[in-house]
Amino acid sequence: MTTPTIVIHRDADVLVQAVAARLITRLVDAQATHGDASVVLTGGTAGIATLRAVAASPACSAVDWSALSIWWGDERFLPSGDPDRNETQARAALLDHVPVDPARVFAMPPASGDLTPEDAAAAYADVLAGQTEKRLHVGAPAFDVLLLGVGPDGHVASLFPEHPALHDDRPVVGVRGAPKPPPERVSLSLPVIRSADEVWLVVAGADKAPAVRLALGGSGPVQIPAAGAQGQRATRWLLDRAAAAELPPGLGRPASP
Numbered sequence: 001m002t003t004p005t006i007v008i009h010r011d012a013d014v015l016v017q018a019v020a021a022r023l024i025t026r027l028v029d030a031q032a033t034h035g036d037a038s039v040v041l042t043g044g045t046a047g048i049a050t051l052r053a054v055a056a057s058p059a060c061s062a063v064d065w066s067a068l069s070i071w072w073g074d075e076r077f078l079p080s081g082d083p084d085r086n087e088t089q090a091r092a093a094l095l096d097h098v099p100v101d102p103a104r105v106f107a108m109p110p111a112s113g114d115l116t117p118e119d120a121a122a123a124y125a126d127v128l129a130g131q132t133e134k135r136l137h138v139g140a141p142a143f144d145v146l147l148l149g150v151g152p153d154g155h156v157a158s159l160f161p162e163h164p165a166l167h168d169d170r171p172v173v174g175v176r177g178a179p180k181p182p183p184e185r186v187s188l189s190l191p192v193i194r195s196a197d198e199v200w201l202v203v204a205g206a207d208k209a210p211a212v213r214l215a216l217g218g219s220g221p222v223q224i225p226a227a228g229a230q231g232q233r234a235t236r237w238l239l240d241r242a243a244a245a246e247l248p249p250g251l252g253r254p255a256s257p
């Protein structure tokens with residue numbers, strides 16, 4: 001696993017602009033290297049704001065959106081089109097504004113009829129397994145970048161502290177009883193998150209500072225799931241000053257004076 005790099009930006013706005021620029025560059029570089037690219041999206045405040053910033057960037061069209069596979073790290077298990085679904089928010093922020101190939105947009109299944117979160121997780125695992133043709137890691141395609149938000153409790157995707165899903169070794173897990181609404185969710189597991197080439201944790205706000213300190217200060221992933229989110233080639237903690245406020249002095253590189 002990779003040693004985390006930490007970059008600290010002045011505020012949440014600079015953070016999301018910088019992450020958007022970084023993401024565009026990473027996708028362009030991946031497409032230049034192997035013809036296409038893949039990204040795993042996150043929900044949450046900073047994650048969706050980043051997508052909005054990508055859509056608004058003058059460099060947005062540098063990405064070949066038709067050659068990008070788009071996945072989700074987690075989903076709130078709600079009906080299609082529900083405004084609280086991470087997919088709905090990502091579409092409104094970015095995907096409805098760029099020429100993606102609909103066949104390469106892999107949303108997690110919505111709640112519908114008798115479908116359970118476990119059914120949805122199994123269905124998404126099948127989709128992942130069916131897309132491993134080129135650059136296989138662990139039953140999932142080799143994601144170029146996997147974006148994560150971090151909750152004030154240290155959760156990432158829909159993996160919450162001390163939750164049974166953290167002990168589930170399936171690639172995608174159904175989650176019930178999540179402490180943050182809605183209680184039913186679907187999430188990539190930590191092994192699949194760790195299979196990504198690069199994992200970027202994008203975190204803003206003072207309420208996240210204790211979780212950031214614990215995750216980077218040696219806590220284990222059962223207590224602080226964010227501590228277990230690491231990429232194969234890079235793990236980047238991209239923070240604003242408020243989220244970084246409890247880190248020991250000298251840890252992290254200030255990027256925005």
Ligand SMILES: O=C1O[C@H](COP(=O)(O)O)[C@@H](O)[C@H](O)[C@H]1O
Nearest residue numbers: 042043044045046149150151157
């Ligand atoms: O519910 C969720 O929350 C986390 C963090 O969200 P934030 O608003 O506190 O930044 C997010 O990463 C996850 O994808 C989402 O489903």
